[in-house]
Amino acid sequence: xxxxxxxxxxxxxxxxxxxxxxxxxxxxxxxxxxxxxxxxxxxxxxxxxxxxxxxxxxxxxxxxxxxxxxxxxxxxxxxxxxxxxxxxxxxxxxxxxxxxxxxxxxxxxxxxxxxxxxxxxxxxxxxxxxxxxxxxxxxxxxxxxxxxxxxxxxxxxxxxxxxxxxxxxxxxxxxxxxxxxxxxxxxxxxxxxxxxxxxxxxxxxxxxxxxxxxxxxxxxxxxxxxxxxxxxxxxxxxxxxxxxxxxxxxxxxxxxxxxxxxxxxxxxxxxxxxxxxxxxxxxxxxxxxxxxxxxxxxxxxxxxxxxxxxxxxxxxxxxxxxxxxxxxxxxxxxxxxxxxxxx
Amino acid sequence: xxxxxxxxxxxxxxxxxxxxxxxxxxxxxxxxxxxxxxxxxxxxxxxxxxxxxxxxxxxxxxxxxxxxxxxxxxxxxxxxxxxxxxxxxxxxxxxxxxxxxxxxxxxxxxxxxxxxxxxxxxxxxxxxxxxxxxxxxxxxxxxxxxxxxxxxxxxxxxxxxxxxxxxxxxxxxxxxxxxxxxxxxxxxxxxxxxxxxxxxxxxxxxxxxxxxxxxxxxxxxxxxxxxxxxxxxxxxxxxxxxxxxxxxxxxxxxxxxxxxxxxxxxxxxxxxxxxxxxxxxxxxxxxxxxxxxxxxxxxxx
Numbered sequence: 001x002x003x004x005x006x007x008x009x010x011x012x013x014x015x016x017x018x019x020x021x022x023x024x025x026x027x028x029x030x031x032x033x034x035x036x037x038x039x040x041x042x043x044x045x046x047x048x049x050x051x052x053x054x055x056x057x058x059x060x061x062x063x064x065x066x067x068x069x070x071x072x073x074x075x076x077x078x079x080x081x082x083x084x085x086x087x088x089x090x091x092x093x094x095x096x097x098x099x100x101x102x103x104x105x106x107x108x109x110x111x112x113x114x115x116x117x118x119x120x121x122x123x124x125x126x127x128x129x130x131x132x133x134x135x136x137x138x139x140x141x142x143x144x145x146x147x148x149x150x151x152x153x154x155x156x157x158x159x160x161x162x163x164x165x166x167x168x169x170x171x172x173x174x175x176x177x178x179x180x181x182x183x184x185x186x187x188x189x190x191x192x193x194x195x196x197x198x199x200x201x202x203x204x205x206x207x208x209x210x211x212x213x214x215x216x217x218x219x220x221x222x223x224x225x226x227x228x229x230x231x232x233x234x235x236x237x238x239x240x241x242x243x244x245x246x247x248x249x250x251x252x253x254x255x256x257x258x259x260x261x262x263x264x265x266x267x268x269x270x271x272x273x274x275x276x277x278x279x280x281x282x283x284x285x286x287x288x289x290x291x292x293x294x295x296x297x298x299x300x301x302x303x304x305x306x307x308x309x310x311x312x313x314x315x316x317x318x319x320x321x322x323x324x325x326x327x328x329x330x331x332x333x334x335x336x337x338x339x340x341x342x343x
Numbered sequence: 344x345x346x347x348x349x350x351x352x353x354x355x356x357x358x359x360x361x362x363x364x365x366x367x368x369x370x371x372x373x374x375x376x377x378x379x380x381x382x383x384x385x386x387x388x389x390x391x392x393x394x395x396x397x398x399x400x401x402x403x404x405x406x407x408x409x410x411x412x413x414x415x416x417x418x419x420x421x422x423x424x425x426x427x428x429x430x431x432x433x434x435x436x437x438x439x440x441x442x443x444x445x446x447x448x449x450x451x452x453x454x455x456x457x458x459x460x461x462x463x464x465x466x467x468x469x470x471x472x473x474x475x476x477x478x479x480x481x482x483x484x485x486x487x488x489x490x491x492x493x494x495x496x497x498x499x500x501x502x503x504x505x506x507x508x509x510x511x512x513x514x515x516x517x518x519x520x521x522x523x524x525x526x527x528x529x530x531x532x533x534x535x536x537x538x539x540x541x542x543x544x545x546x547x548x549x550x551x552x553x554x555x556x557x558x559x560x561x562x563x564x565x566x567x568x569x570x571x572x573x574x575x576x577x578x579x580x581x582x583x584x585x586x587x588x589x590x591x592x593x594x595x596x597x598x599x600x601x602x603x604x605x606x607x608x609x610x611x612x613x614x615x616x617x618x619x620x621x622x623x624x625x626x627x628x629x630x631x632x633x634x635x636x637x638x639x640x641x642x643x644x
Contacts, residue, residue, distance in 0.1 A: 080467035082489070083496035110470035131465075134420040136429075136446030143449070155521035160421050183518040183565070184419055186465060189488045190518050193567060193639035194557070196632070198488055200465065225638060228551040249550045250528050250560065257549055257560070258524060337521040343533045 013273065013304050014280035016074070016173065017297050020052040023290040025062040025073075031294055032301030035072040037105060038062060039203075039286060043085070044092040045076040046129055047286040048203030056095065063099050072102035076286075077115075078127035080108045080200045090114060097122050105151065106130075107186055112145040125149040125173070129199065131186035135167035142169045149173055151282060153184045154264065158338045162276045171279035177296060178284025179329060180264040180336055182244060190243045195225045206242045213238075222246075239330050265324055265333035267299075267316040270307040292327050299323050347581045351604055352379035352508060354591040355415040355441075357516065358561060359540040362392040368592065369401060373408035375598055376605045379587060380405050383415040383432070385443055385461075387523070387562045388425045389536065395431050402438050411439075418443040418463035419519045419563065439481075452478035459508075462487060462516055469500020482506035484589065487515045487571070490636035491579055498583055506586035511573040512600055512621075513591025514546070514559055514566040515630075515639065524560040544594040548627070556627045557640060567640065569630035574618035575644040576634060577607055596624065618644070 017033035019025035028036045039045030041053040054062060059075075066073045075096040081089040089111050096104050097119040104122060106112050107129035115124055126132055126141045128151040141147045149171040152161060165172045183190070185199070192198035195210040212223040220232040222241035229246035232238045239245065239261040248257045264284070266273070273281065281304070283296050299320045307314040325331055336342055353372060356365060372380065382402050384390050393401070402412045414432050417425055426446065433440055433450040440456075442448045443463030451458040460483040466472050472483055485494055487510050498507065525547060526536040540546075546559035548568050556568040573580065573588075580588065588608075590600055603621055606612035622629040632641030 080465055082493045083468050109474050110468050113474055134446045136449050137444055140445045140449035182522055183520045188518040192488045193517055196638040228553050231552055249552060250547055341532055343521045
């Protein structure tokens with residue numbers, strides 16, 4: 001079960017890019033992703049959206065394409081199976097192993113246990129959905145399932161990330177860019193409270209089928225299962241009604257009470273992340289288009305390479321930030337929890 | 344054969360109450376007909392009205408009053424200081440601990456002591472429950488978003504001697520964040536929050552712009568505005584062999600809730616009628632949707 005601890009010499013930062021379909025996977029590989037993560041076409045992964053993801057054939061093509069170019073493919077099986085659906089998760093683990101993928105990204109104990117016992121040579125990463133925010137939790141998953149890597153929830157400040165890393169028996173992957181979950185992933189039930197479907201149970205958050213847009217005399221309104229999430233003045237840009245990013249009333253104030261519609265962007269933190277020995281940077285967005293994947297992969301490849309060549313002189317180029325801004329939610333970005341003042 | 348009799352538990356206080364108010368509350372609870380009392384701060388480590396020694400002293404008093412005492416631990420562990428407190432609780436040597444993070448599970452399993460799996464641990468199947476029972480879990484609290492159908496399936500797979508607890512009454516804990524929403528509401532940084540959650544003994548209600556209340560802000564925790572009330576489902580809870588019913592403390596009326604559940608469990612009151620009397624007093628109504636496999640905020644019964 002023991003996996004050797006990461007060496008003290010920082011490895012080059014691995015760029016992990018999202019792919020919701022084969023064109024996205026190919027463009028990620030073509031534009032410099034070191035690894036691409038995908039999901040199957042069902043509720044075994046946390047981006048269970050209509051028309052998205054891979055079947056057996058496209059997954060096999062994707063793995064072949066990536067491996068031919070020396071890149072890796074991870075499969076996210078990061079939801080929590082209930083007794084009635086167990087066979088789907090079991091099949092998905094077996095299928096990932098048969099495909100020869102480079103790792104499974106899982107969160108649930110039963111999935112990790114099954115993968116670890118049935119496919120001992122298949123590397124396991126603990127998904128962000130596993131809610132491991134401290135090194136004791138990471139050690140738990142390492143000791144029992146031999147995980148090789150953990151993806152940290154987007155709730156830690158930079159010094160906290162460093163402290164976890166220094167005490168972690170496995171490699172650390174952090175989110176670098178994309179849609180920002182501000183709740184601890186794996187522990188947020190807001191979506192099921194309103195719509196009946198959550199990331200943990202169904203692999204969705206604020207699902208599209210629950211969304212309604214209405215033009216009213218008061219303005220454009222977005223609703224989730226009938227609940228008013230936001231209302232836009234004429235000309236005001238409207239965003240997807242993710243539950244935690246609406247404007248609500250608290251004690252007579254109307255504001256983004258939980259979070260603004262914004263994306264995480266840590267381009268400026270790259271030297272620090274590299275210095276502390278982070279193994280991989282994850283880009284969010286399997287639900288986004290191949291154009292998004294192309295754009296974001298290009299920028300991050302260039303940034304990681306520039307930072308590696310000369311960290312002391314590294315400054316994010318204005319042009320990179322512009323390109324990332326264009327594909328960001330609400331066209332704005334934040335350092336999120338990495339920056340203490342955000343909290 | 345006698346009817347299956349579930350025990351009553353009082354969950355940890357999820358809000359930040361001043362020490363005097365908290366101690367007064369537990370003084371009253373020591374005389375209330377609850378079998379199990381969960382004690383401790385589970386939401387925010389900055390809440391310092393009670394330190395670990397204070398909690399342990401209170402645990403001793405509640406135990407002397409005849410209660411089964413469980414020490415609850417934090418759901419979101421980030422700082423080393425929080426892990427230190429966790430270790431102290433796990434090593435207390437006297438009281439059982441409720442783990443709300445896998446870090447706590449690791450420490451308790453390492454010590455070889457039996458523990459409780461709180462709502463913060465994702466047990467969505469009998470397989471996961473069996474694994475954790477093998478490490479020492481003696482009771483699990485069902486994640487609040489699971490339905491009676493899923494519970495029924497898990498109960499079939501449940502290992503012997505593992506007790507099942509269901510959150511039956513109170514505002515549902517729905518999410519945890521690094522961000523403090525109470526401090527944000529007051530435009531204060533989290534590091535200088537001025538303990539504003541002391542001003543909201545039941546959290547701060549969040550509504551849509553149409554005035555529909557649906558969430559409550561409690562520091563870094565987000566709760567339901569509606570109060571989960573599964574008292575009308577008592578017959579089903581019994582049928583499913585649920586061992587423990589958890590009531591989550593509120594600032595007002597917790598005794599009335601405990602009395603209603605006690606009377607119904609003992610067959611002295613009609614659960615539907617008692618539930619309606621409780622629900623009538625709720626500012627934003629009751630909900631039972633999760634239990635029925637529907638959106639959590641719905642009220643079906």
